[in-house]
Amino acid sequence: QKEVEQDPGPLSVPEGAIVSLNCTYSNxxxxxxxxxxxxxxxxxxxxxxxxSSGNKEDGRFTAQVDxxxxxxxxxxxxxxxxxxxxxxxxxxxxxxxxxxxxGKLTFGQGTILTVHP
Amino acid sequence: xxxxxxxxxxxxxxxxxSMTLLCAQDMNHEYMYWYRQDPGMGLRLIHYSVGEGTTxxxxxxDGYNVSRLKKQNFLLGLESAAPSQxxxxxxxSSYSGTAAVTEAFFGQGTRLTVV
Numbered sequence: 001q002k003e004v005e006q007d008p009g010p011l012s013v014p015e016g017a018i019v020s021l022n023c024t025y026s027n028x029x030x031x032x033x034x035x036x037x038x039x040x041x042x043x044x045x046x047x048x049x050x051x052s053s054g055n056k057e058d059g060r061f062t063a064q065v066d067x068x069x070x071x072x073x074x075x076x077x078x079x080x081x082x083x084x085x086x087x088x089x090x091x092x093x094x095x096x097x098x099x100x101x102x103g104k105l106t107f108g109q110g111t112i113l114t115v116h117p
Numbered sequence: 118x119x120x121x122x123x124x125x126x127x128x129x130x131x132x133x134x135s136m137t138l139l140c141a142q143d144m145n146h147e148y149m150y151w152y153r154q155d156p157g158m159g160l161r162l163i164h165y166s167v168g169e170g171t172t173x174x175x176x177x178x179d180g181y182n183v184s185r186l187k188k189q190n191f192l193l194g195l196e197s198a199a200p201s202q203x204x205x206x207x208x209x210s211s212y213s214g215t216a217a218v219t220e221a222f223f224g225q226g227t228r229l230t231v232v
Contacts, residue, residue, distance in 0.1 A: 006159065008157055008159070034220075036221075041226075042225065042226075043121075043207055043209075043223030043224055043225055043226055044160070044207075044221075044223050045223070046220045046221070049220070088159060088160060090221070103148060103167060104162070104165060104173075104175070105148075105150060105162070105165075105209070105211065105221055106162060106176075107152070107159055107160035107161075107162075108159055109157065109158060109159030110159040110160070
């Protein structure tokens, strides 16, 4: 089982729609939860982050974390064609390999989103 | 303001050849990562480093080696390239994650084809 699971889509919605993107994770020790956006042929860029259960809003974007269910979501309101990209959830936690604790950033598979006019 | 720079941007290798991908960051970050990105598989962690001289295996380390001799550089080596290593490789770096959210900054990617 992958540590972070994300539905790869693809997801196609009309302009103005509400988009819901979701990930599940398996390790309850994970501490920080992030969403990255990746445009075609570019590296991912951080969109939002949170470290506690609940909602965090930033403009048209809302990140939601439910630690009890190990479930994270990203909602996009009033979606625009410029939102068309791959969205990747990412989780930071500590990997206790060989008795030493290392920080590690793990990504979901990414969801390809297309918003058409 | 370079950020994270990957060299080269594109490469075609023959099966069995070796090569080294270079990642350089100018943000004084402690953590550095190498990922590969394949269609439908997302970003998979190959190896990572939490500081100069320290490396650890990620999810898919087989066939790759890494070195972090200097804090600003993280090298990814392919000793004997195989077609299964055809992918887009991303390097990333971040601050230590112990006290703050670790935003990872990514390079522009290296497109590697093994024929």
